[in-house]
Amino acid sequence: MAALARTLSTKDVATDAVTPGTPTRRRRRSYVRPRWTPYFFIAPFFILFGIFFGLPTVRSLQMSFYTERGVDTSAEFTGLDNYATLVRDPTFYKALVNTSYYALGSILIIVPLALSLALLLRTRGLLLREFFRLSFFLPNAISGIVVAIVFRLVFDQEYGLLNNWLLAPLGLPKVAWLADPAFIMPSIILLGIWQFTGLNAIYFMVGLQNQDPGIHEAATVDGAGPWQRFRYITLPLLKPTTVFVVTFAIIGSYQLFAQPVALVGEGGGPNRAGLTLTMYLYETAFTNLDLGYGAAIGYAITVIIVVLSVLQMWAQGFFRKESA
């Protein structure tokens, strides 16, 4: 102990001997006194996040175990009753199928389309490149409701752009895009393609720009053709971007609300063909005033999104050691 005390004492003396203001002294002082200033600066975000996101999240989890109906504030604890109802609810499955249809459709079409667009926009010597970039991004800057209102006109059976300018010249019959249950979800997917392809193309362009051109040049020198370079260099190096784009596409798809509501109404249109999970949540909680059940639907959506996101990240090898 005495030896230890001597060592410490020597250290203190040695430290005190250092000229004031040197980095060593500042480090030591900071170690002794906790730095609160950074916490003060980041506090506003966490306070607001806690009030407007954290508390409601916890409260809704609690609410999902209660039966809380109507405008009176009393609630009755019913355990897993809301979740048990959920697994037997045909409308929930209808909304799940519709939403998954949209998610699959939009991911399988939008992601390859966005990648192709990004590759095209990267072409050397492309005229008006910036104009095209801006044009493809622009739909994303417009509110979903505004886009849907415009697309209502585009899809109009009698006077719409699609039927009169695309199908009629080809001699095809008019399609009831928003009245025929078979065409409602394809219409919403078409809208999604128009609105979100450009944004995803921008993500891919950033991913492509971050690739070292030296690797491509080396492959070219080694005799790799354009397809081989794309297949074995571009695509693997784009994996983080692809994971990001697909994850956000899944999250966005399962949160789809404004566009189908504006296109086919809150009920989802004929046969509820346009009813998405978030629309069903809204209807349950804010029209039927079944708040406990609405909260359970909300948590079901969260679980679905998390599971699907993790699954696709796993499928793309995101969790393999070399990816990390």
Add this chain to the structure above:
Amino acid sequence: MATASPRHSRAGGPPRGRRGLTRRQAIGYLGGSAVGALVGGTTLATATACTPPETPTSQGDLNLWTFADTHAGWFMEMAKEFEQETGIKVAVSLIPGSVLFQQLLINLKAGGLNTPDLCDIEQGAFGSFLIGRSVPFVDIGPALREKGYDKQLVAGRQALYSWQGGVYGVEHALTPVTLFYLREPWERAGIDPATLHTWDEFSEAVRETFPPETRALPLPGHDVMLRQRGGDYFDAEGRVTVDSELSIDTMEWLLAQEKNGTFARPPGWITEGLNPAVWAEFRANKIVSLVSPDWYAGTIESQADDLVGKWGACPLPAFEPGGRRASCLGGTGLTILKTSKRQEIAWQFLEFSMLRVPAVIKRYKAINLYPPFIPAWSDPQMHDPIPFFGGQDIGALYAEVGEEVPPQYQSPYRPQLTGQELGPRMLDVYQRKRSAAEVFSEVADAVRARMERGGSVG
């Protein structure tokens, strides 16, 4: 102990010592102040948001919410008159469309914070307020009965705001559904539709007189025709009756009328209602009449103003000789919130604006809502010619059929039945993909299951 860094001295900063502030401290205090201000501000903002706004004048002041700009304009006029008479000021707020419903729900869920004293509730949304252990509106039934208003209001219309013995609102409009017809093609065909007393006579006359490409009217709503026959989707006790024999028969009758060439199904009619394609058919005289509530006149005027003045109106043909010749569609009721601390004065204003002949006449003149308040019907001002109908005394027609207007029964599950179960399936019935019996039975079962799960309601 605070120790200034050498750079402070070089920059001519505060002298070293116990009272000096280091840059780090200064930044720390600034950050702390910012957080303090933010937290304080948030708390204050929350407190402010949770505190009802100060009333502009005396404690007698009232707040009224409505979702329709036409109603808001008329209420403001009423508020002025009410203030002149009583000195009580009524603040009218316009919260458009379904936002009012959401806002009221949120405020009621928050324990009644900032709720108005009086509120217009659209009949389609009213059922949602019956969910739960208590109705958030004041039961004005005793007051209506005490002053004899219950006998002066059309009973069928009041059914919309009645539930389990309580009466929770007063309806603005009679919403009588009659037959609107384009005068010119009917005159050309040599038929006066008012002389066709039954639907059978009507159907026969149309098929015999008009050319084959002309149909009498677009398919009327199933609920409208069902009510004309005395049925509805719920009965007076709130039981589901959408799968009743009468309901199924009415749907089959509608489809038969389409098949025999009397009724039409123009593009978009089932899913969108009145739309440009429908108006094109009216203009081309392919359709010559419309089963319509009084308030459609305004819709028609806004969508097809070239047809204004060309319409006539007459009672609906009945389903059997001597039967009911009117139905009803839509409606909005004025309610008093239980959370109001000024319920007596709110009742005074409701009485002043909704249950007085001069007031309801003013409303009719201003926004074309024919009142369900029977004493007003005989007033000469209610019989002024209406330009929309080419000068016809429409008041006489509505007075004639007014007391025949059928009841529309309310239920906590009405919005769910119509909007979530029946509406999405109706296209299959109209397209004859599924039978009315099959669909209505499925809808009834789904709603009954919801009711069973619903527990204590109303």
